[in-house]
Amino acid sequence: MTAAAVMQAAASGDTAPLLSVNGMTVEFGSGRKTFRAVDGVSFELMRGETLGVIGESGCGKTTLGRAVLQLLRPSAGQVLFRGRDLARLGGAELRGMRHHMQMIFQDPRSSLDPRWTVGDTLREPLAVHGIASGATADRIVDEMLEAVGLTAAARKRYPHEFSGGQLQRVAIARALVARPELVVCDEPTASLDVSVQAQVVNLLSELQERFGLTYIFISHDLAIVRHLAHRVMVMYFGRVAEILPSEDLARAARHPYTRTLLSAVRDPATTVKRRPQPAEATAAEAPQLPILRPQGCYYEPRCTHAEPRCGSATPPLETMEGRHSVACHRWRELAREAAA
Amino acid sequence: MIRFVLRRLVSAFVVLFIVASATFFVLNLTGDPVTAVLQGTGASQEEIAALKSKLGYDRPIMVRYGEFLWSVAHGDFGVSIRYGQPSIDMVMERLPYTLMLGGAAIAIIVALGLPLGILAAVFKGGWFDRFVSAATGLAQSVPHFVVGPLLILFFAVLLRWLPVSGGATSSSIVLPAFTLALYPLALVARVLRASMLETIEQDYVLTAQAKGLSRPVIVLRHMVRNALLPVLTVISLQIIAMIGGTIVVESIFGWPGLGSFARDTLLASDFPLAQTIIIFVAGAVVTINLVTDIVYALVDPRIRLK
Numbered sequence: 001m002t003a004a005a006v007m008q009a010a011a012s013g014d015t016a017p018l019l020s021v022n023g024m025t026v027e028f029g030s031g032r033k034t035f036r037a038v039d040g041v042s043f044e045l046m047r048g049e050t051l052g053v054i055g056e057s058g059c060g061k062t063t064l065g066r067a068v069l070q071l072l073r074p075s076a077g078q079v080l081f082r083g084r085d086l087a088r089l090g091g092a093e094l095r096g097m098r099h100h101m102q103m104i105f106q107d108p109r110s111s112l113d114p115r116w117t118v119g120d121t122l123r124e125p126l127a128v129h130g131i132a133s134g135a136t137a138d139r140i141v142d143e144m145l146e147a148v149g150l151t152a153a154a155r156k157r158y159p160h161e162f163s164g165g166q167l168q169r170v171a172i173a174r175a176l177v178a179r180p181e182l183v184v185c186d187e188p189t190a191s192l193d194v195s196v197q198a199q200v201v202n203l204l205s206e207l208q209e210r211f212g213l214t215y216i217f218i219s220h221d222l223a224i225v226r227h228l229a230h231r232v233m234v235m236y237f238g239r240v241a242e243i244l245p246s247e248d249l250a251r252a253a254r255h256p257y258t259r260t261l262l263s264a265v266r267d268p269a270t271t272v273k274r275r276p277q278p279a280e281a282t283a284a285e286a287p288q289l290p291i292l293r294p295q296g297c298y299y300e301p302r303c304t305h306a307e308p309r310c311g312s313a314t315p316p317l318e319t320m321e322g323r324h325s326v327a328c329h330r331w332r333e334l335a336r337e338a339a340a
Numbered sequence: 341m342i343r344f345v346l347r348r349l350v351s352a353f354v355v356l357f358i359v360a361s362a363t364f365f366v367l368n369l370t371g372d373p374v375t376a377v378l379q380g381t382g383a384s385q386e387e388i389a390a391l392k393s394k395l396g397y398d399r400p401i402m403v404r405y406g407e408f409l410w411s412v413a414h415g416d417f418g419v420s421i422r423y424g425q426p427s428i429d430m431v432m433e434r435l436p437y438t439l440m441l442g443g444a445a446i447a448i449i450v451a452l453g454l455p456l457g458i459l460a461a462v463f464k465g466g467w468f469d470r471f472v473s474a475a476t477g478l479a480q481s482v483p484h485f486v487v488g489p490l491l492i493l494f495f496a497v498l499l500r501w502l503p504v505s506g507g508a509t510s511s512s513i514v515l516p517a518f519t520l521a522l523y524p525l526a527l528v529a530r531v532l533r534a535s536m537l538e539t540i541e542q543d544y545v546l547t548a549q550a551k552g553l554s555r556p557v558i559v560l561r562h563m564v565r566n567a568l569l570p571v572l573t574v575i576s577l578q579i580i581a582m583i584g585g586t587i588v589v590e591s592i593f594g595w596p597g598l599g600s601f602a603r604d605t606l607l608a609s610d611f612p613l614a615q616t617i618i619i620f621v622a623g624a625v626v627t628i629n630l631v632t633d634i635v636y637a638l639v640d641p642r643i644r645l646k
Contacts, residue, residue: 091554095554098551098552099552105546105547110543111546113565113566115565115566115640124553129552160641160642174547178551
């Protein structure tokens with residue numbers, strides 16, 4: 001589905017988002033050692049849409065993905081999916097929702113049980129959710145293997161008998177076999193050779209079209225995210241810095257952190273027009289993880305546009321226009337500067 | 341697989357040949373058995389010499405070695421000096437008792453060690469985990485010759501639930517089997533706990549959770565199966581170690597098996613009998629190793645036997 005089609009779907013009355021995350025917070029540890037990996041993140045996701053989530057290592061991307069699927073339970077906030085607040089669901093009820101939402105992990109070598117044949121791994125979700133068994137299950141498994149570009153012969157083989165790219169196809173088939181609506185892809189190409197990455201990315205968009213999937217695509221590779229995602233969410237230390245349609249990235253990105261990321265990409269379609277100015281460069285190395293909450297914007301120590309208020313008050317996520325939001329005190333001034 | 345087993349059988353025979361030879365020389369170079377057995381019994385020098393000549397111990401060692409190999413290859417393990425009976429018959433008479441004891445011990449190890457390890461890992465840090473860790477630590481630090489008498493004192497003397505010693509009744513096996521199983525059982529529980537905790541970190545556990553499996557199903561189908569491999573290694577090594585353990589345990593409980601018999605035989609310098617027992621033990625070790633390798637391949641599809 002193209003971005004335009006998503007917009008159209010949104011405009012044609014199908015306005016209820018498939019997923020709505022409100023103020024989701026995930027904390028690790030307790031007491032004074034509490035570390036907030038995801039800090040009050042909110043976003044909405046329409047059916048058939050792909051939200052790219054980018055940010056540097058440790059910014060909470062993976063935690064965000066896992067918390068949406070309740071593989072980690074958020075400490076606060078709502079995760080509304082199919083009319084239910086997943087964060088409030090427990091045990092059996094949550095397990096009953098699981099085949100509607102799935103995850104593709106970074107490394108298929110560790111995300112697939114090495115002792116199980118591919119066929120057994122793929123049949124398991126069908127059996128658990130009572131979707132199919134016996135010959136019907138085998139047929140569904142074979143169809144799914146073919147859909148990801150493998151042959152039915154793969155069914156009898158074990159994970160160690162596949163190459164990395166093939167195995168990620170198995171992992172994708174595993175995630176899709178119970179026909180989920182929402183799929184969280186957690187850096188699904190990061191463990192693969194560059195030559196195979198493009199194949200997997202193309203496969204994912206093909207499958208989205210074919211099965212009407214909604215993706216949360218987590219990556220630190222802006223070029224891939226831009227190619228696949230309708231909207232991009234930029235995260236910094238567990239908070240949302242900016243959310244915007246991916247075609248607006250180069251033109252309209254306002255957050256200084258987003259612009260720094262853009263200036264680091266060597267993709268001519270994405271790179272900002274002029275050479276990286278000192279203003280775009282990083283002012284300092286990444287600071288230590290802020291275990292004790294500092295006041296203000298987390299990006300302030302590295303930001304070349306920082307003002308005194310940036311260090312004292314946390315910038316709210318403000319909606320600029322339509323589907324573009326940014327969390328920066330100075331976005332208006334920066335927008336004017338960019339226009340000038 | 342069949343080629344693997346055949347090759348291993350060939351090397352098993354090589355191992356047994358080396359063990360038999362080494363045993364023969366080590367025993368025979370320490371002196372002659374007739375003198376050792378008859379000395380101090382009042383037998384005269386002439387009588388000793390006569391028996392030596394009758395049993396062939398007056399001939400050169402290499403001649404006797406050749407004869408020994410020849411007869412062992414034909415299934416003849418010689419006649420016990422002390423008892424005057426074929427040593428193979430004497431071993432076969434006692435072997436079933438030791439196999440029964442070992443089997444019972446392995447059953448106890450598996451039946452208690454695996455659940456303890458699994459539950460300790462599942463409830464990591466809780467009271468059950470702490471109890472298992474303390475109990476296994478204690479079990480591992482007390483030797484057989486302390487555990488055995490304590491069990492006898494408590495269950496046989498004070499409570500009178502079980503016989504003190506011997507192999508006469510079917511309940512006689514309980515105390516020796518438990519004594520033998522205690523250390524390996526504790527080790528198996530600990531290794532399985534550690535191995536389980538490693539698999540908890542694996543992404544496929546998260547995958548299983550994402551599939552919508554319930555916790556017990558994830559633990560049994562995905563975690564335990566993967567965590568079991570190191571435990572197999574431990575069990576295999578511990579079974580071999582248990583062969584040595586039977587010597588002590590059978591002696592404590594008067595169990596009529598091969599272990600206590602081996603001790604008496606070696607102390608009595610009954611060479612043909614000692615050689616037979618040692619060759620049997622070596623055969624047992626070789627067999628256990630072969631079975632372990634085959635079980636590995638059955639449990640883990642990544643292992644191919646070549």
